[in-house]
Amino acid sequence: MVKPIASEVLNMVDLEREIEAQFRNIPTARERRPVNSAPATVRASSLSMPDYVEHREGATEIGKLTAEALVREYETAAKEIEGMGAQLIECVNKCETMTRDAFAATEEMKETAARYREEAKRIFLQIENCTLMTAEVRKTCTELKEKIAAPPTAMA
Secondary structure, three states: OOOOHHHHHHHHHHHHHHHHHHHHHOOOOOOOOOOOOOOHHHHHHHHOOOOOOOOOOOOOHHHHHHHHHHHHHHHHHHHHHHHHHHHHHHHHHHHHHHHHHHHHHHHHHHHHHHHHHHHHHHHHHHHHHHHHHHHHHHHHHHHHHHHHHOOOOOOO
16 A cells, blocks of 8 residues: 655654654753752853854754854863963063073173172282382392492491
8 A cells, every 4th residue: 555645745744843842842951950960050151152152043952052062162272272371471471580580690690700800900909019019129139138248338
């Protein structure tokens, strides 16, 4: 016995309506919550959609759920990217601190080098003064030797 095609199409349409009605009776992901799950206030932030999107009129439930899941994944990735930006700023702050410390160390090195130069100048002058004094002592000693060694002159 062959059924007419029109009745098969009507049966399929009825079947689709019945499936759609049952699908609508299934609680959505927002409505479903396991018994031991956290209260809605704690989980609300993870379930709420970002402000930059909203469902369009006429979108199917599957389309809405898929779009929500997708936008949540993108939002999670965007927050991770922002977190990386915060880490980058933290690294920049550390670099700035290191740069300030390096400049301070460089200034300290310049001051130390200046002190070394002053000390070198002091020692240089002290050595030259010692050699001048030694030369004067030698000259005086030589003159004295010559006076002592010289024959006495007649005193008359």
